[in-house]
Amino acid sequence: MKEHSLPRLLMDVDGPIANFQKLYLDSLLEATGIKKTEKEWDEWDTMKCLGLTVEQDKAAYAIVSLPHRAFNMSVHPGAQKGVLKISTITDLYFVTSPLDTSPTWQYDRNQWLRHLFGELGRKVAHTADKHICSGEYLVDDKPSNLEKWSAEYPNSTPILWDMPHNESTTEFTRVSSYDELYKLIADENLKRYNQG
Numbered sequence: 575m576k577e578h579s580l581p582r583l584l585m586d587v588d589g590p591i592a593n594f595q596k597l598y599l600d601s602l603l604e605a606t607g608i609k610k611t612e613k614e615w616d617e618w619d620t621m622k623c624l625g626l627t628v629e630q631d632k633a634a635y636a637i638v639s640l641p642h643r644a645f646n647m648s649v650h651p652g653a654q655k656g657v658l659k660i661s662t663i664t665d666l667y668f669v670t671s672p673l674d675t676s677p678t679w680q681y682d683r684n685q686w687l688r689h690l691f692g693e694l695g696r697k698v699a700h701t702a703d704k705h706i707c708s709g710e711y712l713v714d715d716k717p718s719n720l721e722k723w724s725a726e727y728p729n730s731t732p733i734l735w736d737m738p739h740n741e742s743t744t745e746f747t748r749v750s751s752y753d754e755l756y757k758l759i760a761d762e763n764l765k766r767y768n769q770g
């Protein structure tokens with residue numbers, strides 16, 4: 575951390591903030607009539623854990639990819655307030671994977687982030703390769719993102735956002751609420767300040 579500057583925190587969007595699962599499951603229902611729940615989504619491999627065919631998954635993604643869908647996504651309870659609070663003690667950037675099947679995903683996501691977070695919503699990077707972004711913290715629900723990122727920045731802190739699909743991962747510090755995340759960062763900041 576540079577002297578007198580806030581530590582940079584890279585914040586995943588789908589999972590900790592946006593309820594991608596709901597968008598996908600609503601789209602699956604709309605496209606195929608198949609009804610599944612978020613609890614059933616207990617592995618990263620969607621088709622495997624929900625027992626779907628490639629055609630059913632494609633049909634769901636065709637709906638997910640429609641214009642405005644990413645702008646109308648549900649926000650996880652507490653995420654708006656929680657992210658804004660954490661941005662007061664970090665240099666927070668949103669780092670989010672684009673959806674290649676949608677021509678409007680990135681535009682819609684930018685608008686959605688601006689709508690929720692105002693000026694903070696302008697600090698966004700669209701990439702699936704999160705390890706190209708440096709920072710003191712990466713908060714993400716996908717264990718492989720944290721693995722690649724921590725290999726690149728071994729002195730930084732990867733934080734796993736708790737979700738049913740990552741339950742079996744024991745490797746990272748895990749948080750399941752914004753209060754917990756805020757406390758963790760505040761404590762770490764204090765340690766870094768005392769060391770530096």
Ligand SMILES: [Mg+2]
Nearest residue numbers: 586588589715
């Ligand atoms: Mg995610």
